[in-house]
Amino acid sequence: MTSEAATSEPIIVCKDVSKWFGDFQVLRDVSVTVQPKEVVVIIGPSGSGKSTFIRCINRLEEHQEGEIIIDDIVMDHNVRNITAIRREIGMVFQSFNLFPHLTVIQNIMLAPMNVRRWPRERAEAKARELLTRVGIPEQADKYPGQLSGGQQQRVAIARALAMEPKIMLFDEPTSALDPEMIKEVLDVMKELARSGMTMLVVTHEMGFASEVADRVLFFDQGRIVEEGKPDVIFEKPQHPRTQLFLSQIL
C-alpha cells in the first residue's frame, strides 16, 4: 500500500460480517477494509464463502451480523441506502448474465437511462466509448447470443462500467471461458486496474493476481485465513491451509 492510499478514507469497511445458509455458517466474522484504487484478489477453495462475501457487498446476499459501510453509506434495510450503494458498485458475474432480449448497446444503456436518468444521447455516447475501451465497438447492434463468451464478458464489464461505479466486483469472471478467451477478459481487467478502479476480484487466475493485485485474501471455511501482498502470499505462505491450497493449484 502506498502511503497516499493508507492515509485516505477507506471506501469499503467490513467489520465482523457473518452469514448463515440455514444452520450452516458461510461467513465467519469477516473483516476487510479496502482503500480507494486498491485491487484486492480473493482466492480460496470452492465453498469457502468468497463469492458470498462479495455478493454481500452489493447486497445480493444479506449479511446477518456485522457491519458493512460502502463509501460512508451504512448497509442496512433502508432501501434508499441499498440503492445508493448499488449505484456505486458494478458487478461482473461468472455467467455474464447479459440481458438476452436486448442488443449489446441496449444492455449497456439500460441502467444509465433508467437509474441515472441520462438522456439517450449521453447513454449511447458512453456505451460506445466503453465498447471501444473493451475492444468490441463493432458488436454494438448484435444480441448477446451472437457473441463469444469472451466478448460477452467484456460487454458485461462495459455494462457495469456504464454506471460509472467507484467499485467493481468480479465474481470468477473467467471461470466459464475457454482458455483462449480468458486473456482478452483479463487484459480488460488489467487495463481497468491500471486506470485506478477499486476492484474486488474472486478468481483462480493466479497470474492475474500476482501481476495486478495490491493485496490477496485467502478464504477458507468462511473466514480470511491469510492476507498479504501477492508475492508474499504466493512465494511464502504462512498458514498450512494456504500452503496446501497453493501447492495444489500452482
Added chain:
Amino acid sequence: MDTTTDPRPFGATRVHDETQLRPPPVRASGALAWMRKNLFATPFDTIVTVVTVGILFWMVSGFLAWGISQANWLVVTRNFRLFMAGTFPIESMWRVELTALLCALGVGFSIYAYLRLPRWVPWVLIALAAMLVIVPPLLFAITPPAPSLLAAGDAAIASGTVTETPNRQLGFTGRAGETISLEMFTAPDDGVLAGAAGFSDRASAALINGSRAVLRAEARQVELENQLAGDFLTARQRTAAGDELGGLAIPESPLEAYGVNQQAVQIRLLNPDSGEVIAEGSVELGGAPFTAVLPYDGWYILDKSVDGGAVGLLRTTGIEPVIERGLTSGLVYTRVLDDFTVVQPRPKVDGKEIPYVSLTDNQWQGLRSFTQYLHIFAAPMLGMLARGLLPLMAVGVVGWGLGWGLGRIAPRPERERSNPRWAAQRALFPVWVVVLGLSSLLLVGLSGFGPVAVGSVLARFVWVGWMYFTGMAFDRAWGKPLFGLLIIMALFQSLVEGGVLTGRLGGDLTSLIINFIFWLAIGGYAARRGAASRGLLSTRRQVWAILICAGLWLALLLIPLLTGTSGEPLPAIDTRRWGGLLLTAVITVVALVASFPIGILLALGRRSSLPLVRGVCTAYIELVRGVPLITVLFMAMLLVPLLNPALASVENAFRAIVGFTLFSAAYLAENVRGGLQSVPPEQEEAGRALGLSGWQIIMLITLPQALRAVIPALVGQCISLFKDTSLVALVGLTDLTGISKGVISQAEYVGLQTEVYVFISVIYFIFSYAMAYVSRRIEASGSGKARRL
C-alpha cells in the same frame, strides 16, 4: 542401438499441407431427387407416402365433388352481409365498412413496420386483384347460363305421396334488353329425363323424380332376377327375393303417363301492369325455340298452356330464380345470380300473388355440371369477394405506403441509419390507438351527440397529435405558451362536450373533471413522447406539423357549425344489432386487449412476496380455471343481473366481453407465470446489481423475456379465445356462429347447414392461421434471430 526398434513407432512430427477452401459439393437436386430422398427413401416410407396420398385424395376429391356438384353456395352469397355484420342497421353499414377499412389501413401499416414480405407477395396481390376484377365477368361470359326446367300443362303429376300441377302463369323478373328463350326439353326416354339437372319448378321436379323411380325399380328388378338365377341364396333369402320380385311394380314412365312433349306448348309473355301481350308463340318437339327480348326492367308473367291435357317440359334460359327479402322499405325481389333487384310488388292474378321462380323449389340443388357450377356459384361468389376484398386490399396497400412514406419524410437518428422502418415502428402504437379508438367510436356511436360534439370528439385525436409536436418544440420560446394554450383549448372542449350532453355549459362537474383529466393525461403522455423525440424534426417541419394540426383541429370544430348543428351524425347503435364476424371480432379484440394487462398483473401477483396479494391472485386464477367458459358466460348473462339489478342494464354484448376478459385473464396469467419462471434468477440479480428498482427489473428485464418465451402459448390463447367466442351463440348472441344458426333456420335455406358451417369454418381458419403466422414471425424477430444461430 540401431538393432533395437522403437516399440511404439507413433507420433512422428509432421507439418500438414495447406488445403484450399472449397464450396460444398453440389448434391443431386430436382423434383425427382427430392422425392427419392423425402418420399420414397425406404419401402416403409413409400408405403406411408402412398397411403397418405390416397387418404388425401379420397378426402379432397370427395369434398370437391360435393362442393361443385351438390352444395348450394347461394346460402353464403345471399347472406353475406348477415355473416359479416349480423343485423347491423343497413343505413349505418358505412360505419362497419369504414371500420374494416381503418383496420385494413392499420394492418398494412403494421406489415410495413415489422413483416419483411417475400418478393413474390406484390405479384400475388396484383394477380389476386386482377383475378377478382376479371374472372367473374369472364366466367359469366364464357359459361352458358344455367338452364331451368319448367313444366306446362294442367295434369296433376304424382311424385311419391304428393301431386304437383304445373303453374299456368309464372312471374319472373328481367331487365330491358335481355333475351329469354324456351324450347322443348328433349327427353326421349326415362334415362335422359332422370339425368336432367334439377333446376326446375316443382312440377318438373316431379317428372324427373318419376323417371328416376322407374329407373330405380327397373334396376332392382334386374338385381333380383340375377340373384334368383344364381345359386348362392339360402332358401329363406330365395323366398324373400321371389316375394319382392312378385310385388315389384314398375311405375309407369311419366313420359307416357302424362304425354310429355306430345303436344305443342302455347306461350305468352305478359306485362302484369297493363295485361298487354309482349310476345306470343308456341314450341314443339324439334321446332324452333320461342325467344323474346324483354322491353323493360321489372316483373313479367309467363303464361304457358298445352292443348289436350298433355304436359310439356320446357328448357328455359334467361329466367332465373328470385328471392324475396323483407327490408325496412318493404319487400324487394333480388335475382340470385347478379343481384338485379326489383322493388315493385309481386304481380297479382285474380287477386292472388303469382308464383315465381324462387329458391324454395330448391332448383339450385341437385346434380350439376362444372360449367353450371362456375356460372351459378363460382362467378357470383368471386364477384362478392371482389366487392369486399378489393377495397380492403387497396386500403391495406395505402397503409403500407403510409408507413413507407413516413420512413421517407421522418428523419431518423444516427443509430437507426440502417433501419428505414424505424419511424413506422415508432408510430405503430399510436396508429393502432387511433384506429381502434375511431373504430369503437364508429361502432358504438355517440348517443345525444350532435355534429358539433362529434366534431369535437374527433378533434381530440388531432389535439393529441398536436400535443406531441408541441412537446417536441417545448424548449423553444413559443413552446410553453403554445402548450398552455392547448390545455385551455382542451378545457374548452370538455366544457362544450359536457354542455352538449346536458344542455348547460360544462355539464355536471364530476364528469367535466373526469373528461378533462382523461384527455390531459393522454395529451401529457403524447407531449412527453414528443419531448423524448426532440431534434428529430427540423424547426420548419415542427412548425408545419403544428400548423397542420391546428388547421385540422379548427376544421373539425368549425365545419359542423357551418354545415348545420342539428341531427346526430353518429347515432348510438343498439349492441343487439351487432352480429356476425363483426361481433366475433369486437369480442375478441376487446377481451384480448383488456385481459392482457389483467393477466400480467395476476401473474406478477401470484409471484408476489405479499401473502395477501398472492393469495387473492392464486384463488382467482384457480377459481376461474376450474369453471367451464360456458358457465362463466351464463353467469355473466343470467346470474349477474340477478345479483345486482343495476347490472341488468349492461348490454349483453358487453357482459359477454367481460366474461371473456375475466376468463382469458386467468389463462393468460398462467402462461405468463410460466414465462416468468423460465427467466433465470441471475437476470434479476444482474438487474439489482445495476441498481434497477423492483418494478424496473420486472418491466425492463423479466417481463419482456418472459413474454417472448411464451409467445406460442400466448398466441394459442388468442386463437382459442377467438374460436371460443362461438360459445356466445349459446347465450343468444348472434356472432358468426350464432348468425349461422339464424341463417339456416330460414325457410328457403333449410338443409343447407353443411354449406354454412364450411363457410364459417373457412373464416375462422383464415383468422386463426393469420394469428399463428404473425406469432411465428414475432418469435423469429429481434433477439429470436440470435437464438436460432
